[in-house]
Every structure is written in structure tokens, then in C-alpha cells.
Amino acid sequence: MTEGVRSNERTAAPLLSLRRVEAAYGTSQALFGVDLEIHAGECVALLGRNGMGKSTTVKSIMGLLRLRGGDVEWRGRSLRPLVAHQIARAGLGLVPxxxxxxxxxxxxxxxxxxxxxxxxxxxxxxxxxxxxxxxxxxxxxxxxxxxxxxxxxxxxxxxxxxxxxxELLILDEATEGLAPLVRGDIWRCIELLKRRGLALLVIDKNLGPLMRVADRHYILEKGAVVWRGSSQALRDRPELVRDYIGM
Incomplete structure (x- = not known):
């Protein structure tokens, strides 16, 4: 995995950590060792074409899909023993x-x-x-x-x-299929929530506003993280958008 940020840039413990997460639908494996971290007050974007594992990652976090391997930790404690409603009560909100x-x-x-x-x-x-x-x-x-x-x-x-x-809000395609004016209202809401210090995990195809609000990005390809880095690092690598996001 190529990294656009140095690993020592953040020293505080993350709110949410995915450690080598694997997930499957029946016999069909969908996630292959996904690592991801979100810190307090941070906005993280999960990018990739359709079918690359973004929504599956969300389901794995929220207990809607049982892990095949790895772990999801919230404030350093494993979420694997919990069911979906217990995970929501722990402080994770989902806009599905x-x-x-x-x-x-x-x-x-x-x-x-x-x-x-x-x-x-x-x-x-x-x-x-x-x-x-x-x-x-x-x-x-x-x-x-x-x-x-x-x-x-x-x-x-x-x-x-x-x-x-x-304490963490996950938005899965929150602007999908909306009129431009309404989409603008949703992005203004996301920006306001970030200013209020709420941690955010955002999946969205509108890369322009996403690049403005997100601190870091993870790109998924066939259920694996192939790159992570800052918005500026992604701007400096237009081939990543072309090859993995298709915009």
C-alpha cells in the first residue's frame, strides 16, 4: 500500500481502527485485510469505484456484516462481540x-x-x-x-x-442522486459538522467538495486499501483518480 502521509504524523490514539479486516458474503470474500484509522475531529474519505468494498467496510464497522478476520476497535476496545444496536449506542452514527x-x-x-x-x-x-x-x-x-x-x-x-x-458519523453516499442545490446543502452540513468537531467517515462520488472537507483519503480496489493520504497528496497524484476512482 502506498501512503501519502507519514505514519508518525499522528500520535494520539484513534477513535476507530480497522485492523486487517476481512469480510465475505457467503463464500465470496469482499474485504482483504483492510486497515483504516479515524481520529477525533477528523474527516476521512473512503474512495473507489462501485463494488470495491466501500459499503462492505461500513457494514463491517457497524456490525451489519460479521467479520471473517481482523478486528474493528472503538476507543481501543474490540467491537466484534457487539451487535449492531450496541455499536450504535457506543457512539457510531450511520447515514445509510x-x-x-x-x-x-x-x-x-x-x-x-x-x-x-x-x-x-x-x-x-x-x-x-x-x-x-x-x-x-x-x-x-x-x-x-x-x-x-x-x-x-x-x-x-x-x-x-x-x-x-x-462521536463518529458515517455517511454512505449521502449526496447520491440529489439535485445540485440540495447536494450543496448536504455538503454545507458536512462542513458544519466538521467545524463542530465531529469525526466523519464519508463515502461519496463528488470528489471536488470531498477534497475540500476531508483530512485524509483511503482508496479501495477489490476489497483492499491501495493508497491512503491527504487531499493535497491526492491532488498531486491525478493518476490515482483516473486509475482507481474513474473521475
Missing amino acids: EGRRVFPNLTVRENLLATARPSPSRGAGWSLDDIYGMFPRLRERERNLGCHLSGGEQQMLAIGRALMTAP
Whole structure:
């Protein structure tokens, strides 16, 4: 694996560590020894073409896919013994690909369904916090999830994840298929969350805004990390984008 950053640039213990993670769907292996780290307040991007293992990596982190090998550690403790809801309660929030809002609950009910206080920061996120970030959700507060536009559903999915009071938020294709104006709103939200000190793992095909917000990038190819480095290091290697990302 080629590295675009020196290993001694960070000395603090990471929030999240993947150590030689292997995962499979039945007999078909999907991840081959994936290593990844995310530190407090850091935004990390996971890049690669479709089918290279990005969403599988997310499922492995969140306990939605059982590991075949390696380990996922949160604050130095293994997540392997935990099931998905226990991992979420530990401080990892997920905005899944496809949004997956509760269709028969209102916007308000969707947000309150996952709300919990933050173990480290007191009250966590409130409805007013979410509505301040996404005013459209306040306007649609009494509407069912199934009656929202795609962009509104994405805002709701992000708000719902934030209501779990995460220390790390994972966004899997959060701007996929959205109109440009709505996509801009989502990127402004991501930038705001980073300024607030929330750790982020972002999967997205929009490399321009991603390069502005991400501190580091990992590129996956056929279930393995083939490169990692800073945004500037990636800008200096346009062949990586051409060969592994296809943009």
C-alpha cells in the first residue's frame, strides 16, 4: 500500500481502527485485510469505484456484516462481540446508502425515535439543533417520511443519525442522486459538522467538495486499501483518480 502521509504524523490514539479486516458474503470474500484509522475531529474519505468494498467496510464497522478476520476497535476496545444496536449506542452514527427513513412516521417521530443524550456531552442533539441545520425539516415536521422528496429524506436521515449523539458519523453516499442545490446543502452540513468537531467517515462520488472537507483519503480496489493520504497528496497524484476512482 502506498501512503501519502507519514505514519508518525499522528500520535494520539484513534477513535476507530480497522485492523486487517476481512469480510465475505457467503463464500465470496469482499474485504482483504483492510486497515483504516479515524481520529477525533477528523474527516476521512473512503474512495473507489462501485463494488470495491466501500459499503462492505461500513457494514463491517457497524456490525451489519460479521467479520471473517481482523478486528474493528472503538476507543481501543474490540467491537466484534457487539451487535449492531450496541455499536450504535457506543457512539457510531450511520447515514445509510438509500436513506432508509421510517416511511410511516412523521419527520418529528423519525427524529425522536433515535434520540438519546450524549454520554460525553450532556444533552446531545435536540430537535431545534436539527431544524436549525435543515429548516425544511421544520416546515415538514408533520409529514410522513414517505411523503418527503429525496433531498428531504436525506436531510432527515442525517438528522436522525445525529439524534443518536454520535462521536463518529458515517455517511454512505449521502449526496447520491440529489439535485445540485440540495447536494450543496448536504455538503454545507458536512462542513458544519466538521467545524463542530465531529469525526466523519464519508463515502461519496463528488470528489471536488470531498477534497475540500476531508483530512485524509483511503482508496479501495477489490476489497483492499491501495493508497491512503491527504487531499493535497491526492491532488498531486491525478493518476490515482483516473486509475482507481474513474473521475
